[in-house]
Amino acid sequence: MIELIGVSKTFNGRTAVDAIDLTIPKGSICVLVGTSGCGKSTTLRMINRLLPHDAGIIRIDGQEIRSFNEQKLRQQIGYAIQSTGLFPHWTVERNIGLVPRLLRWPKQKIQDRVEELMTLLDLDPAIYARQYPRQLSGGQAQRVGVARALAGNPETLLMDEPFGALDPITRDNLQNELLRIQAQVKKTIVFVTHDIDEALKLASQIVVMDQGRIVQVDHPEQLLRHPANAYVENLFGSQDRGLKLASLFPVRSLFETDTPIQANGLKAPGSGPEDCIEATDSLRLALSKMLWAGASEMPVVDANGQVLGQLTLEQILRANGK
Amino acid sequence: MAAPEPTRKNTVLIVLAASALAGLWLLDFSSIQPNRIVPGISQNLFAAAGTALSVVLSIMLAALVLLGLWSRSRRLVAAVVIATAGLCLLPWLLVSVSLNQLTDDQPSARIGLGAAFWLLLFLLSLMLVECWQRVNLDVHWRLIAMAAVIGSWSWAYSSGQLEALGLLREYHSRSGQFHQALRQHLLLVGGAVGCSLVLGFALAVQILRRPRWQEPVLNVLSFFQTIPSLALFGLLIAPLSYLSNQWPWLQQFGIRGIGWAPAVLALIGYSLLPIVRNTWVALSEVSPGVVDAARGMGMSPAQVFIQVRLPLSLPVLLEGVRITTIQAIGLTAVAALIGAGGLGTFIFQGLGQAANELILLGALPTIGLALLADGFLTAAIQWLRQRHLSTSLTAQATAP
Ligand SMILES: Nc1ncnc2c1ncn2[C@@H]1O[C@H](COP(=O)(O)OP(=O)(O)O)[C@@H](O)[C@H]1O
Numbered sequence: 222m223i224e225l226i227g228v229s230k231t232f233n234g235r236t237a238v239d240a241i242d243l244t245i246p247k248g249s250i251c252v253l254v255g256t257s258g259c260g261k262s263t264t265l266r267m268i269n270r271l272l273p274h275d276a277g278i279i280r281i282d283g284q285e286i287r288s289f290n291e292q293k294l295r296q297q298i299g300y301a302i303q304s305t306g307l308f309p310h311w312t313v314e315r316n317i318g319l320v321p322r323l324l325r326w327p328k329q330k331i332q333d334r335v336e337e338l339m340t341l342l343d344l345d346p347a348i349y350a351r352q353y354p355r356q357l358s359g360g361q362a363q364r365v366g367v368a369r370a371l372a373g374n375p376e377t378l379l380m381d382e383p384f385g386a387l388d389p390i391t392r393d394n395l396q397n398e399l400l401r402i403q404a405q406v407k408k409t410i411v412f413v414t415h416d417i418d419e420a421l422k423l424a425s426q427i428v429v430m431d432q433g434r435i436v437q438v439d440h441p442e443q444l445l446r447h448p449a450n451a452y453v454e455n456l457f458g459s460q461d462r463g464l465k466l467a468s469l470f471p472v473r474s475l476f477e478t479d480t481p482i483q484a485n486g487l488k489a490p491g492s493g494p495e496d497c498i499e500a501t502d503s504l505r506l507a508l509s510k511m512l513w514a515g516a517s518e519m520p521v522v523d524a525n526g527q528v529l530g531q532l533t534l535e536q537i538l539r540a541n542g543k
Numbered sequence: 544m545a546a547p548e549p550t551r552k553n554t555v556l557i558v559l560a561a562s563a564l565a566g567l568w569l570l571d572f573s574s575i576q577p578n579r580i581v582p583g584i585s586q587n588l589f590a591a592a593g594t595a596l597s598v599v600l601s602i603m604l605a606a607l608v609l610l611g612l613w614s615r616s617r618r619l620v621a622a623v624v625i626a627t628a629g630l631c632l633l634p635w636l637l638v639s640v641s642l643n644q645l646t647d648d649q650p651s652a653r654i655g656l657g658a659a660f661w662l663l664l665f666l667l668s669l670m671l672v673e674c675w676q677r678v679n680l681d682v683h684w685r686l687i688a689m690a691a692v693i694g695s696w697s698w699a700y701s702s703g704q705l706e707a708l709g710l711l712r713e714y715h716s717r718s719g720q721f722h723q724a725l726r727q728h729l730l731l732v733g734g735a736v737g738c739s740l741v742l743g744f745a746l747a748v749q750i751l752r753r754p755r756w757q758e759p760v761l762n763v764l765s766f767f768q769t770i771p772s773l774a775l776f777g778l779l780i781a782p783l784s785y786l787s788n789q790w791p792w793l794q795q796f797g798i799r800g801i802g803w804a805p806a807v808l809a810l811i812g813y814s815l816l817p818i819v820r821n822t823w824v825a826l827s828e829v830s831p832g833v834v835d836a837a838r839g840m841g842m843s844p845a846q847v848f849i850q851v852r853l854p855l856s857l858p859v860l861l862e863g864v865r866i867t868t869i870q871a872i873g874l875t876a877v878a879a880l881i882g883a884g885g886l887g888t889f890i891f892q893g894l895g896q897a898a899n900e901l902i903l904l905g906a907l908p909t910i911g912l913a914l915l916a917d918g919f920l921t922a923a924i925q926w927l928r929q930r931h932l933s934t935s936l937t938a939q940a941t942a943p
């Protein structure tokens with residue numbers, strides 16, 4: 222758990238972070254959003270003391286961070302940034318093993334950990350371990366960056382726009398992978414982004430910042446339904462927030478609350494993925510498929526292609542408008 | 544079957560080979576002096592070394608012209624072989640001159656080197672480098688070619704037939720002095736570069752920390768560079784003599800108005816700018832993201848500096864050392880004028896006595912040292928760059 226109480230930061234008389242209070246529960250993903258220069262990175266960098274805070278208290282698991290040795294603290298907090306910050310003169314393997322080496326783990330344990338993480342992040346150790354960062358694509362380099370942040374097995378992970386420089390497809394892949402990894406390892410993650418869709422997709426808690434202040438802290442659904450002011454409403458797209466909301470819920474969630482309709486256990490009649498809706502699709506994707514097909518209802522299938530039932534337009538409207 | 548590679552003109556090779564051919568026919572190759580004082584009699588290659596060798600060399604140069612006119616990469620390899628052979632032949636031409644021209648009744652006669660010799664040496668070297676760069680010759684073959692040339696020269700030297708060369712006579716009559724001068728030269732250069740490296744590094748780190756100092760410091764150092772070397776050596780004489788007169792014990796360490804002290808001080812003055820500037824640029828160009836990550840991972844400031852910033856800035860930093868070293872080798876020759884010793888001593892003695900060979904005895908090793916330092920440091924820099932940073936070629940092959 223991370224607690225910030227009345228935390229402020231001033232640069233040459235200009236306040237970058239203004240007396241913010243924030244509690245980040247253990248095992249959650251807290252996403253900081255807001256316009257450029259609103260103090261997201263500054264907040265993040267105060268947590269691992271890359272910037273000293275001028276006022277207030279920052280606690281990790283109840284301990285004020287100033288009571289730790291600065292380097293020891295950072296070794297126990299993962300850190301990933303947009304530019305990856307990989308050391309160009311070190312191999313992938315050596316980059317990932319940095320924190321374990323700083324923590325003086327035994328050699329074999331470090332090597333095992335590096336291989337484990339590379340496998341976790343879908344990088345074949347046989348191919349990539351000995352390569353240098355320049356030899357990697359942007360997506361691979363960022364995977365290495367994330368692996369390096371996880372290497373010391375930290376409880377807390379700070380990520381500053383880690384996927385900001387990637388193309389949309391690679392970004393989407395890495396977001397999915399972060400969620401997959403998080404389901405396995407359950408870290409406390411503080412994630413900075415200015416991409417609202419990314420925030421909605423990843424966050425268990427979104428913190429909206431404006432000019433150094435926290436404007437609203439809420440779950441994605443609550444933020445979309447009840448924005449605190451015009452700034453938040455604007456940031457989250459007053460026009461298409463219906464669609465953004467629909468993207469929060471998987472089709473599966475409807476079938477858990479409503480009883481599945483006509484579960485007949487037959488193979489899906491159509492062949493292509495456009496002809497049926499997968500249970501893991503979001504309501505937004507389901508809606509899009511229906512719009513494309515010009516159909517007001519479509520079959521829903523599970524991962525094996527078993528039909529779970531029929532999804533209707535009304536169901537989507539009811540779920541979203543709740 | 545693939546079409547044969549079309550021939551192309553290699554103008555550089557043609558011009559170089561044709562100039563060498565013309566020089567060979569028109570200029571003096573060597574001169575014979577009965578002794579050190581009497582002016583010598585100059586001769587061209589035909590008169591000096593005999594027709595046979597002259598014709599062989601002429602044919603080789605003509606072949607190079609032809610290869611230049613119809614060049615192909617295969618044929619340029621032949622040009623590399625011919626140019627190497629030419630450089631190997633040069634000392635044996637001198638041996639032939641010595642055998643043909645000197646009789647036993649002239650024990651102190653000496654052979655001087657004429658314009659044609661230097662021109663051939665220079666142009667053949669240029670052709671060799673031009674051709675091996677054109678065909679992108681493998682480093683191993685380049686080293687073999689160089690070894691062949693050096694081997695041929697050493698062999699000719701060990702035959703004892705080159706002893707009559709004025710240059711070697713000057714060397715033998717003062718070999719003790721020569722070695723001492725060489726040692727002094729290396730010591731002055733090493734001391735000055737070493738001191739400026741330590742000082743310059745400290746200065747660069749300081750101006751990195753305090754950006755406000757950056758402009759004044761760099762301005763002062765650039766100002767040093769604009770003072771002509773002789774003037775700077777001269778300017779230092781007065782304050783240093785004053786100091787050593789005030790505190791005579793300083794003289795025990797050789798600190799006087801003249802000698803090594805002003806020389807080293809001036810050399811440091813000149814060396815600081817390249818070192819400070821390159822170190823500062825190198826350190827400040829290390830990507831801020833990399834440094835941020837290094838700190839964020841929990842490396843201590845010393846670890847960040849030693850493991851990250853320093854290795855990443857080493858190539859540019861070494862580039863500063865290279866510039867400084869070459870510059871210091873040349874400037875040290877001038878420092879002989881204020882009594883600092885070194886190879887420059889021979890140059891200025893030779894100038895005073897109008898003894899060309901003595902000038903060469905100082906100048907050739909100075910040039911050799913500079914080339915050696917340049918070659919060695921350039922190779923080191925390239926190795927460092929290739930090792931970590933220019934792997935982008937393979938990147939395209941492996942990144943999906
Ligand atoms: N090291 C620094 N020195 C001076 N000003 C800074 C520094 N870091 C950030 N700032 C200022 O603090 C404000 C917040 O910056 P930052 O936290 O980086 O914003 P963002 O939300 O885009 O990450 C900006 O006005 C920025 O100019």
Ligand SMILES: [Mg+2]
Pocket residue numbers: 261262263
């Ligand atoms: Mg930022």
